[in-house]
Amino acid sequence: MKKLLALLMLLVLGFSFAACGGEATPEPAPAPSGGDEPAPEPEPERQLLIGFNTNGLTNETMSFMVDVFYKYGEEHNIKILATEDKDDTATTINNLENFVAAGVDGVIIRVSDPVGVTPAIQDLEDRGIPVIAYDEYIEPAEYSFLCSNYDLGYAIGKMAALWANDHVDDDTIVLGLLTVEINESGTNRSNGIADGFTENCPRGEVFRQPITGNPVDVFSNMLVSRPDIKLCSSLADAAVTGIAESWYADLVGAGEDISEYGVFSTDATDIALNLINNAKKGEGIYRGTIDLGLKDRVPLAMIECCHAAILGKKAEGYEKQNFYEVKYVTEENIEEYSQFLD
Numbered sequence: 331m332k333k334l335l336a337l338l339m340l341l342v343l344g345f346s347f348a349a350c351g352g353e354a355t356p357e358p359a360p361a362p363s364g365g366d367e368p369a370p371e372p373e374p375e376r377q378l379l380i381g382f383n384t385n386g387l388t389n390e391t392m393s394f395m396v397d398v399f400y401k402y403g404e405e406h407n408i409k410i411l412a413t414e415d416k417d418d419t420a421t422t423i424n425n426l427e428n429f430v431a432a433g434v435d436g437v438i439i440r441v442s443d444p445v446g447v448t449p450a451i452q453d454l455e456d457r458g459i460p461v462i463a464y465d466e467y468i469e470p471a472e473y474s475f476l477c478s479n480y481d482l483g484y485a486i487g488k489m490a491a492l493w494a495n496d497h498v499d500d501d502t503i504v505l506g507l508l509t510v511e512i513n514e515s516g517t518n519r520s521n522g523i524a525d526g527f528t529e530n531c532p533r534g535e536v537f538r539q540p541i542t543g544n545p546v547d548v549f550s551n552m553l554v555s556r557p558d559i560k561l562c563s564s565l566a567d568a569a570v571t572g573i574a575e576s577w578y579a580d581l582v583g584a585g586e587d588i589s590e591y592g593v594f595s596t597d598a599t600d601i602a603l604n605l606i607n608n609a610k611k612g613e614g615i616y617r618g619t620i621d622l623g624l625k626d627r628v629p630l631a632m633i634e635c636c637h638a639a640i641l642g643k644k645a646e647g648y649e650k651q652n653f654y655e656v657k658y659v660t661e662e663n664i665e666e667y668s669q670f671l672d
Contacts, residue, residue: 378408380636381429384440385417389568390599394625399438402633419446426450434459436636441466442513460639462632466515467651473635475628477654479515482596482620483522483565485656489618490523490561490594491531493660498560498590503533506552508541508564508573519565527563541569549573563594567602567619570595574605574616581615592617597624598659603670610661617661622654 382399384392399410411432415421422443427450429437437454441447444466451461452470461468464475487505494503505527509520524536537556541548545564553559562577564570574593581588595602598621605616622628631648638645659667 375407378406378435378637378640379433380408380410380633380640381426381432381434381437382410382412382439383422383425383429383437384412384414385442387412387414390601391597391624395629398626398629399633402630402637406637408633408637415442417442419443422447423450426454430454430457430459436460436462436640438462438464438632438636440464441468442515444468460636462636462639464628464632472639473632473645473648473650473652475632475652475654477622477656479518480522482622482654482656483519483524484526485522485620485658486519486563486594486596487523487526487528488530489526489620489658489660490563490592491527491529491534493592493594493617494527494531494534494561497592498533500558500560500590501533502535502558503531503561504556504559505534505536505561505563506549506556506559507536507538508545508548508552508562508569509538510541510565510569516565523563523565527561545569546572546576549577560590561592561594565595567595567597567599571599571601571605571616574614578615588612588615591615594618596620596622598622598657598667598670600670603659603664603667604672606659606661606664607671610664619659621657621659621667623657624654628654 382396386392387396396410396412402408403410411429411434413425413428415425426437437459439461441463442465448468448470451463451468454461455470461471462473463471467474467476490505507520507523510516511520524538527536528534537552537559539548539552541564549562562570562573570593577591578588581591593616596619598619602616602619605614606619608614609616631652635645635648
């Protein structure tokens with residue numbers, strides 16, 4: 331009996347050894363280095379910096395332009411550094427030097443003195459900082475957005491002439507033209523308005539007067555000399571919107587038929603657009619302006635070109651010289667600009 335118990339104990343120990351020590355459960359092999367580790371986060375894309383220099387940041391057109399730049403910048407990780415020079419060449423050059431010091435990647439600049447600023451723009455390009463110029467053609471710039479000031483003036487004058495042919499019965503239709511001829515651009519645009527009017531209005535005559543003070547006062551003096559003036563024009567909406575309002579009030583007060591009076595210019599400012607809308611309702615005399623796309627189409631094109639140039643790419647659809655598209659805005663199509671109307 332004792333032998334049998336001893337044998338059974340040996341068998342139990344044998345099974346225990348086989349279960350506990352015969353084949354140890356293998357431990358999992360260590361994972362290859364980095365196999366299960368998360369991939370490193372990519373470094374954030376560096377924010378680009380674009381400098382924008384213009385003659386003034388407070389006028390309506392520039393306000394819209396800067397808004398377009400900022401919106402594009404938010405969408406593409408670009409910071410905008412905006413400065414103004416008040417059409418002073420020394421200030422322009424100083425602003426460009428400050429852009430370099432700030433480390434800008436590209437520059438968008440309104441050019442009022444092509445000869446004076448071209449060397450500074452060439453210096454930027456030599457440093458690898460692409461420049462987009464507008465209002466004048468600059469040879470070193472990657473892209474220029476511009477118009478012929480004479481051609482733009484001609485379009486203003488032609489717009490006034492076509493309206494006058496249909497609405498004014500006078501044997502001689504007189505256009506009071508307020509000129510700004512302190513530089514070549516102003517002279518060319520003034521001459522364009524005069525030629526566009528007289529060449530398209532067989533009965534047309536132009537009475538010119540330089541703006542030497544408040545445009546409303548200057549025009550009032552013009553009316554003293556030529557009370558037969560039926561039309562008024564100048565180089566920009568800002569110069570004649572006040573005239574349109576005060577002249578309209580005077581005409582209504584004098585019991586005149588306002589249907590034969592008209593004011594014409596360019597820039598498609600909100601004030602001008604609203605005055606045209608009023609004229610359509612018989613409550614004003616601002617008859618037409620020209621939309622060059624400076625509130626939306628042109629600034630978007632410029633910053634797209636600047637961004638592409640910074641990245642070393644060609645901006646598709648743009649040439650070295652790009653001309654503004656001229657669109658007449660009159661009582662006939664003012665509804666297309668409803669987003670700018672009060």
